[in-house]
Amino acid sequence: MNKLSRPCRMMLLVNPQSGKGQALTLYNNHIQRMLNEAGIQHTLVITERQNHARELVREADLSQWDALVIMSGDGLLFEVINGLLERPDWEEAIQIPLGILPGGSGNALAASIHHYSGAPQVSSEELLVSCGFLMCKGLVSPMDLVCIHLSSCPRVFSFLSLAWGFVADVDIESEKYRHVGSARFTVCTLVRLASLRVYKGKLAYLPATDLPKREEGLRNKKTLHCNNQPPTSVPGRPSTVSPCENTFHNSCHSNNSLKVRKVESTPPRSTNISLSGPSDSLLPPLDKPLPSDWTVVQEEDFVLVLAMYQSHLGEDMMAAPGSTLDEGVIHLFYVRAGISRAALLKMFLAMEKGTHLANNCQHLVHAKVRAFRLEPYTPKGIITVDGEVVEYGPVQAEVHRGLARIITG
Numbered sequence: 196m197n198k199l200s201r202p203c204r205m206m207l208l209v210n211p212q213s214g215k216g217q218a219l220t221l222y223n224n225h226i227q228r229m230l231n232e233a234g235i236q237h238t239l240v241i242t243e244r245q246n247h248a249r250e251l252v253r254e255a256d257l258s259q260w261d262a263l264v265i266m267s268g269d270g271l272l273f274e275v276i277n278g279l280l281e282r283p284d285w286e287e288a289i290q291i292p293l294g295i296l297p298g299g300s301g302n303a304l305a306a307s308i309h310h311y312s313g314a315p316q317v318s319s320e321e322l323l324v325s326c327g328f329l330m331c332k333g334l335v336s337p338m339d340l341v342c343i344h345l346s347s348c349p350r351v352f353s354f355l356s357l358a359w360g361f362v363a364d365v366d367i368e369s370e371k372y373r374h375v376g377s378a379r380f381t382v383c384t385l386v387r388l389a390s391l392r393v394y395k396g397k398l399a400y401l402p403a404t405d406l407p408k409r410e411e412g413l414r415n416k417k418t419l420h421c422n423n424q425p426p427t428s429v430p431g432r433p434s435t436v437s438p439c440e441n442t443f444h445n446s447c448h449s450n451n452s453l454k455v456r457k458v459e460s461t462p463p464r465s466t467n468i469s470l471s472g473p474s475d476s477l478l479p480p481l482d483k484p485l486p487s488d489w490t491v492v493q494e495e496d497f498v499l500v501l502a503m504y505q506s507h508l509g510e511d512m513m514a515a516p517g518s519t520l521d522e523g524v525i526h527l528f529y530v531r532a533g534i535s536r537a538a539l540l541k542m543f544l545a546m547e548k549g550t551h552l553a554n555n556c557q558h559l560v561h562a563k564v565r566a567f568r569l570e571p572y573t574p575k576g577i578i579t580v581d582g583e584v585v586e587y588g589p590v591q592a593e594v595h596r597g598l599a600r601i602i603t604g
């Protein structure tokens with residue numbers, strides 16, 4: 196593995212309000228010295244409000260920076276990615292290496308990157324230190340992004356997940372239990388289990404049987420290059436992605452610490468429109484019929500639908516253990532109505548270790564897909580993208596393989 200050249204010009208965006216409001220303290224206590232010792236010049240930018248980071252990267256002179264690093268939860272990275280893709284020069288802009296240092300309460304991408312590094316599950320503080328080390332090593336990998344279409348907004352780009360039903364409900368409803376700390380997820384999971392809801396809707400997807408080939412250069416890991424020096428290439432990862440079929444798995448366990456993100460105060464993301472970015476070749480307009488090669492799920496009653504493109508949904512929730520950074524695949528899970536509360540609880544508990552797919556639960560279905568469409572029939576509900584609420588209604592998504600670059604160490 197090649198090491199990060201020094202000095203490196205890094206913009207470090209810190210959301211002081213993220214998580215328990217300790218991101219700046221965590222920076223001072225852990226990250227500042229690590230980056231300095233690694234010879235990484237960084238400029239600290241403290242975000243002041245929602246969409247500050249998005250506006251900042253939309254306008255920034257990116258030639259001044261070798262990397263944009265976010266110290267926050269996943270919400271700030273969502274802003275940065277969408278800000279980059281809203282630029283007229285989005286194709287170049289989205290190539291800038293991004294980094295994540297866990298400062299929020301969910302930290303799903305940081306947990307995923309830590310997991311991909313082969314390290315065992317650790318505590319929150321150890322996760323921060325681990326991600327700090329990976330940042331100092333400075334290896335950059337391609338990362339899939341998923342383009343999401345909502346009814347009243349052309350597109351947003353997502354790097355983590357889309358959820359409807361149980362997971363989205365717990366994610367957002369747990370906000371009101373914030374005063375009990377991370378236990379709010381446990382509380383809300385139990386509350387939601389006690390009053391288990393079923394959602395009606397139509398789900399269809401394009402199976403990932405024929406994955407798109409990407410240029411080799413884009414699939415290779417690259418060393419983060421600094422001072423405008425050319426990148427040093429290192430051997431690429433094997434581009435093997437086995438053919439995927441609808442695979443029915445079983446599981447049953449539950450999660451007593453569902454750590455996803457919140458943003459009840461945040462307006463739905465549909466107000467933020469992204470018109471630039473790559474075109475979606477697989478998706479017809481949202482109000483038009485789907486092509487005949489799509490699979491339509493026969494069930495209409497769901498407990499949850501969850502699309503994952505990274506391994507973790509939270510620090511201790513490995514919802515898609517088989518996922519990798521840039522496989523060009525969406526891991527689509529759904530739980531059919533009829534599952535018992537005990538079985539659902541068992542499923543979430545098993546998710547903490549990522550063993551839920553190894554069990555036998557007839558109600559949990561997992562499919563590897565390249566695109567999907569979800570049309571809720573139940574009039575009220577919550578849909579989240581990367582853990583934050585978006586407009587409720589028909590939604591469809593397509594994966595763009597390796598579109599972004601992320602520092603993985």
Ligand SMILES: Nc1ncnc2c1ncn2[C@@H]1O[C@H](COP(=O)(O)OP(=O)(O)OP(=O)(O)O)[C@@H](O)[C@H]1O
Nearest residue numbers: 213214242243245267268270271299300301302456
């Ligand atoms: N200074 C600030 N004050 C209030 N909100 C901010 C500020 N800076 C950024 N934000 C907004 O806070 C939102 C939530 O941030 P983020 O998701 O990164 O942290 P978090 O929600 O605490 O973490 P997690 O999602 O892991 O729980 C972001 O969408 C961002 O727009």
